């Protein structure tokens with residue numbers, strides 16, 4: 001893991017801009033599996049900017065229900081069976097090349113431009129621009145669009161603002177720094193509507209309320225009340241009529257728990273448990289995730305544990321204890 005910012009940030013942006021502008025074939029723009037607002041927002045923002053230059057950019061992805069407002073009808077290709085001859089791939093917000101979704105990566109040696117803000121990113125690809133100091137990949141895409149010489153429009157700015165909003169927890173997480181607020185201001189001035197995005201992201205369906213009540217009923221506190229956790233499984237989802245993608249926002253609600261430094265949501269799939277974490281103050285959710293074989297950022301990270309819920313809890317609390325001890329909280 002390398003959380004240092006990329007020292008060649010501006011140079012690499014210029015290099016990437018040149019590479020994209022001089023590419024004759026298709027430019028596939030894709031992001032990580034289970035795409036979030038930053039992944040899809042970055043894909044759509046960059047694609048629209050490239051298309052405005054007359055480039056053949058192809059955005060790939062399938063939005064979860066809460067992000068269905070982002071793409072226009074028919075704009076996204078859900079997945080590519082075959083890569084067009086001479087294509088170039090831009091992988092956005094993807095901590096590992098294996099997390100890129102919708103592209104048959106095993107078929108070719110397609111050249112890759114890797115733009116991401118996860119410290120655990122192994123810097124794969126022909127050009128890797130990885131800057132963990134950036135709160136969202138969408139901010140890096142905004143900088144790239146400036147390097148491309150494309151003026152921000154409302155259509156480009158709106159998905160990018162969605163990425164900035166979602167990756168900073170609505171500007172509440174520790175990564176919501178001055179650059180985030182300045183970038184958001186630029187995006188709003190370009191025509192992105194904060195109100196429209198907040199409305200769209202803030203919708204709670206009837207079944208989501210039922211889901212919340214079931215998940216909150218599983219809440220437990222550990223390590224002297226510093227860690228709050230809850231779980232969700234197929235049985236709960238079936239009872240309330242929700243799908244896994246509707247679970248995503250719950251962990252950020254848990255994060256508001258009084259007196260806690262770490263919020264954990266266990267997504268229990270039976271044979272494996274996906275752990276979603278949000279941390280406060282100097283506690284690093286990333287350290288815990290990395291120790292469990294996952295990754296992410298300091299305030300928001302995740303991992304997949306092979307095994308049952310009890311095993312996942314045991315392993316997580318072990319690592320949480322080490323991390324809370326490291327920061328002097330225990």
Ligand code: AMP
Pocket residue numbers: 095251275276277293294295296297300301302303304
């Ligand atoms: P989530 O809790 O799913 O919203 O994820 C929080 C952050 O951790 C995101 O930036 C994810 O990309 C990252 N993350 C989640 N799960 C994993 C994983 N298994 N491996 C690497 N990064 C992950």
Ligand code: MN
Pocket residue numbers: 032036038039093
């Ligand atoms: Mn993401």
Ligand code: MN
Pocket residue numbers: 038039093117135136137167
């Ligand atoms: Mn991101």
